[in-house]
Amino acid sequence: MINRQILFLLFFLPFIGISQSEDEKQLKEIYTTSLTNGESYNWLSYLSNQIGGRLSGSFNAEQAVNYTKAELDSLGLDRVWLQPVMVPKWTRGIKEFSYLENAPGETTNLDICALGGSVATPSGGLKASVIEVKGIEELEALGEEKIKGKIVFFNRPMQADLIQTFEAYGGCVDQRYSGAAEAAKYGAVGVMVRSMNLRLDNYPHTGSMSYGDLPVEKRIPAAAISTNGAEMLSTVLALNKDVKLYFRQTCKVFPDVQSYNVIGEIKGSEFPNEIITVGGHLDSWDLGDGSHDDGAGCVQSMEVLRLLKETGYKPKRTIRVVLFMNEENGLRGATKYAEVAKEKGEYHVFALESDAGGFTPRGFSFDCDEANFAQITSWKSLFKPYLIHYFEQGGSGADVGPLKGNGTVLAGLRPDSQRYFDHHHAENDTFEHVNKRELELGAATMASLVYLIDKYGTVQASNIKG
Template identity: 70%
Template sequence: MLFAGFHLVSAQTTKDSLQLRNFYDLSLLDGNSYEWLDELSNDIGARLSGSAGAEKAVQWAKKELESIGLDKVWLQPVMVPKWERGAPEKAHIKGPDGSIDVPVCALGGSIATTADGVTAEVVEVQGIEDLAKFGEAQLKGKIVFYNRPMQADLIQTFSAYGGCVDQRYSGAREAAKYGAVGVIVRSMNLRMDDLPHTGSMSYGDLPNDKRIPAAAISTNGAALLSKLLKKDKNTQFYLKMNCKNYEEDVPSFNVIGEITGSEKPNEFMVVGGHLDSWDLGDGSHDDGAGVVQSMEVLRLMKAANYKPKHSIRVVLFMNEENGLRGGTEYAKVAKQEGEKHVFALESDAGGFTPRGFSFDADKANFEQVQNWIPLFKPYLIHFFELGGSGADVGPLKEEGTVLAGLRPDSQRYFDHHHASNDTFDAVNKRELELGAATMTSLVYLFDNHGVIPPITNEKPLKD
């Protein structure tokens, strides 16, 4: 009996290994992800929520998913906020030797400056916690300059990002409480360059008449401003922005496609990325790569003649960047309709070389994942850790649901994140295709082996 059991396990492992090899071969030799990304990035371009680009992307994605021959393709309505950048921003440092132009961009959600712009002395701080040290006496009427860099000695660059992104998101709200007239924030970028990086910010419940303009400054610009402030603390900064927040939300859509399960059609597995992007580049890494990789998962399954046991859905979420409305709405509708989601995988970390996955899972399911590591080793996929999944699939979290996030190599990701160089030419075809095959392989394994039901009272593992 022991020998028979070993033989069955060995046979299943061989079957899984061959299936994964087939997915990788199909993606690398006859893949669609790179061609799709070319169309999404170069034919459509930037896709900020509520924009014409976002609307075009919705229709493009629906058409392409229908061309695969899925069992169902539909649009799920979702209301999203609308913000526009307007005419290009202008900024310069005013010193004793004249003015020096510096690259800036408005943060998403910021108000505009007055028509003449704002000019004020600058107070440099290393983070929100420094504001109290200066107080209203030193900050009122000034521009607050948040200059805390991403921590370069952290190998996990997303941890470095998380360590300073609060100054971008909440910096204007907090500085306004001390009477500041504007904020400029060092770009979330690990390299020194002249590219400002945008991103979402929030005023919270701050009244409209108390809100102040907020901009990102390039890392080179931040270094220059800091240097000049050390020489002359009375150095002034000029900022002109033309952005606009619309008072009313506008209609948009999540795009959804499905292969109906052959054995468990009422149990759903999701793979997805977010269709919206910021407006400075064309959003190829963030998150065009995740969009086309997720589409490719279902296409590869059909190309391999694999018939999933569970219903597999690709969900292209709208409005991850400045609201998370798409992910929230999808989970809300799923709950209203009593749908059982057992697994969800998100790709939202760029189209770089895949390294593995992070998981939000209980002990039994994470141990099952660890048993699959030898299947991924031939493809140099070695990172399998607890530690979260993705923003859009997060709202699907319930007891017994396994959530996962694709984890590509992240060392170059923040060179492009939310900046004008997040463009198609920055994505490597082979790396993108390897990521699509890696995602397909994980979805296949969970579909074929199943998600292990939770044990009563068992707590999810902590990372």
């Protein structure tokens, strides 16, 4: 008697082969359309070159909202709308200035920038002795006696031997985020933080910082110093502990202002209540034009919907693009989006984020259970012709993170990250550093995964059919 499993395979294998062939054809069409008739690079050019840096609460951020909404409107989606969200407003002021004083009248200029959210120095600037530490944990050992009245110089570099550069970033970003709050407890008058950059150059890298619950009157100014500047400052301190560091910055915090998440969607033909979200963050820091962080992710996400429409694919599930506001210094847009989704009882089956630059795509990371990961990895052979090999569990993205729960599968596009932190939050995060072909490959890779999720559903969603 023929085994039932053999009978099952004999009956269904031809259909599996047909489905595989259909998927190969659809992915080929997606990649071809993106590479020969894409819009992502044109959209990014406008965001970067015509609008520029899009700091939350700024006029540029408002322009970016209006521009991307108009472009989504032009795609003929089923619905496009703005979702209001209150965001913090911080301004940098005039360009920062700093120098190292080896002796009276003997100075060397340093490349610095204020950290996002920092208070200003006194109007005439701040000059004090410097104490170097490798991390926050060293402050307690030094104590108030050695820190009071000084500028704390946090000089822990990103760990160069870690191949995963985001792991290296995570290993030292605490000194940027919490360094000022911790140093102030010991009487420090300011902090200078080594830029989160694996390369030695003269670009200071900004980024968010927090004072926690520190009273306003006790907050101290915080700035980043370029990696070359950090190396020089450390060398000088090793030779002469009596040098003085001067810096001046005029940044200011204002009351919150209203901004918007930009949202567009194609309604699902079979399961409209199952939502697939793809997105990036529309805000950026103000030093460059935010091309890699995260203009690239925004235009790639917009392109996902356009590519599906352009190739004639009719989604079963509702596919939604969300351009989140205020990822850089508050995550307000992502929080608001998740809150509204919960209030409306929306069921998100899948959420994909692109926020790691517009470099060559390598694959994805997934925050999901084993059953869903097994289904996703069964599609790896479809991506192999496009050199997409990285499918790993662990992590997704900051803006899709608040959607976690209820079986939602979260994912993050993972481009090659070796050059990402050369540009991250710095003046050289500009359009000319984005390669058109790499950007378009990333958009096609995202659209291909969204297509497969839409066609086959997630494990939990396929059991619900809601």
